Amino acid sequence: MRVGRTVAAHRSLLGVAAAIVGAVVGGAAVLFNLAIHAWTWVSTGFDEYTTHIGDAHGTWGWAPWVFLLFSPAVAGLMYGPLIQRFAPSAKGHGIPEVMLAVRRKGGRIPGRVAIVKILASALTIGSGGSAGREGPIVQVGASLGSTIASWMGMPVSRVVLLASCGSAAGIAATFHAPLAGAVFALEVILTEFTAEAFGFVVLSAVTSSMVARLLQGDEMVVRVAGDLSFASQADMWWVALLGLVAGLCGLGFSKLLYALEDAIDWMWACARMPEWARPGVLGLFLGAALVAFPHMFGSGYPLEEQAIAGRFSIAFLLALMVGRALYTSVTIGIGGSGGVFAPTLFIGAMAGAAFGNVISPLSDSPVGVFAVVGMGAAFAGAARAPMTAVLIIVEMTGQFSLILPMMLAVVIATASSRFLTRATIYTEKLRRRGDVLDDPVEGTLLGTRVASQWMAEPPEVLPASASVASALSALRRTKETVLPVAARDMRFVGLVSSLRLAELTQGGGALDAPLSDLPLIDEAVAASSQPSEVLGALRRTGLQALPVLDEQGRVVGWVSERDLVDRMYRDQRRAIAARTQTSWGSRIKERRARNQSDTP
Secondary structure, three states: OHHHHHHHHOHHHHHHHHHHHHHHHHHHHHHHHHHHHHHHHHHHOOOOHHHOOOOOOOOOOOOHHHHHHHHHHHHHHHHHHHHHHHOHHHOEOOHHHHHHHHHHOOOOOOOHHHHHHHHHHHHHHHOOOOOEOHHHHHHHHHHHHHHHHHHOOOOHHHHHHHHHHHHHHHHHHHHOOHHHHHHHHHHHHHOOOOHHHHHHHHHHHHHHHHHHHHHHOOOOOOOOOOOOOOOOHHHHHHHHHHHHHHHHHHHHHHHHHHHHHHHHHHHHHHHOOOHHHHHHHHHHHHHHHHHHOHHHOOOOHHHHHHHHOOOOOHHHHHHHHHHHHHHHHHHHHOOOEOEOHHHHHHHHHHHHHHHHHHOHHHOOOOHHHHHHHHHHHHHHHHHOOHHHHHHHHHHHHOOHHHHHHHHHHHHHHHHHHHHHOOOOOOHHHHHHHOOOOOOHHHHOOOOOOOHHHHOEOOOOOEEOOOEHHHHHHHHHHHOOOEEEEEOOOOEEEEEEEHHHHHHHHHOOOOOOOEHHHOOOEOOOEEOOOOHHHHHHHHHHHOOOEEEEEOOOOEEEEEEEHHHHHHHHHHHHHHHHHHHOOOOHHHHHHHHHHHHHHHOO
16 A cells, blocks of 8 residues: 555654554553453452452352352353464464564464454453463554554565564553563564664553553552662672572473473363363363462462562462462463463562562561562563563562662573573474574575575576587577576486587587487486575586476576576665665755755
8 A cells, every 4th residue: 555655664654653553552451451350350259359369259249169160161161262263373372473473474463363362361361360461462462563554555574563563562551661561572572673663662662651541540560568679789699699599480480381281282182172162171170270279360460569568478479489380381271361471470579579588687678679679580581581571570660779680680580591491481382383483594695495486597498309509509698608408398307518518519529419419417406405405506516507496307497606696786785775774854855955956
């Protein structure tokens, strides 16, 4: 569409589009939160059940074990078929699917994913599923941004950008953390930091946060009583140790998540039941687990606040930490839709609070300091997104005085995680499916494209019955040093070389002799060959070109050093053109200067 191309070409109009995406996603985030509260009320009779643990249903008076046992199963029977029929990618925590779409699929995410994700995640979390809101809203935001860009007919690069803007807007609206949302989009989704991209994602995140604050208030996601601060800089040594401990807890949660998912997959495969029924049937097991430990119902933010306030014993903190890791893994494993971001923060808060209680005789800093720092360190250990970890914790708790210790703990957690494993809690899901996000080969001139994807048409294919004289004429006409010779069915016979023909004629050979009587060069590459194999063949043979053969041995293409040089030249010209790009304002000034110079 012409509108999309115009918006994509002008930064000011693209900024307006980014702001529109932010506003739409901000409204969607508010709707998502309302849906979670609504289904939590249907399930338990309360807006937040973890503040009413042990109470009967707030509306219908059912005993706690009744609604805790059956709520996950009932919700599973509702969202299981919904996901299976309309949006299978809405299953799970969502962020890996966004990463894959942005980096490998041109940012294309169907709009129906946003609707299904909101409904499925609200049902999962509202019925007691131990999952977070951030993964779903990131996928919802990316879907809305992608849909808006696609609807306007924007090029792929701008679809990717607006999908990333939607991701940033989702985090910003959910956690009231616009800066963290912008950095999350750059650090986790796009994995590139440019001034242009940063400006657009910030604009989208700020707009989204403003809309969310306007519609649902300006409360901190995790309310912390008072101002937490260090009593002594000597406690930085304890922070360093906590960074290692909490980082390993976050990494351990990541490993447990996929181990339990494998176990549940195996169990369900043995049951031989349809996939759509999985959340409903296995939801009974989750419900039974909630009856045993109801503190694991939902996201559990009130429990985090109490842990930060130092109201729990070490044993109970450890029970909450292990319980959250297990219950979240089960929730995702049975097919639930929810994020792992918030559970990771919960695990870090419990680990940090327990650590703070252990060292309390040796430190004057409050337990809450270590709980808040533990949240960031655990997330850094699981996701290896250090900047996001620092910013989102201080923004969602309001404890900006803890930036310095948070940075230290997060760096140590990230380093320990990177030392122990390659994958993160997000990339592991893609790796297990065989999806590669960042392949170094993609950055080369030909990337991973097989020969059939970049070959050219053969300059000329000579029949085996052609004479030496006609071959010499064809070589002069095409300016090639070799040409392919094929039988009547186009099956490759060999290569005729200008050098060999010259030797033949100088030796008094007959010009009317057929090519089939000559010793031809038996060198070619398959259509499925990787670029490294083709380049290796050119280098090994010393030939300037080679034919490309299909599975039946027929000549279907041509690869040459000349074509590779042309590709390198075009790549250089594109880079030079990008380097000399100017802003809209500077183009107006240049046009005005030209007009003035033309005026007599």
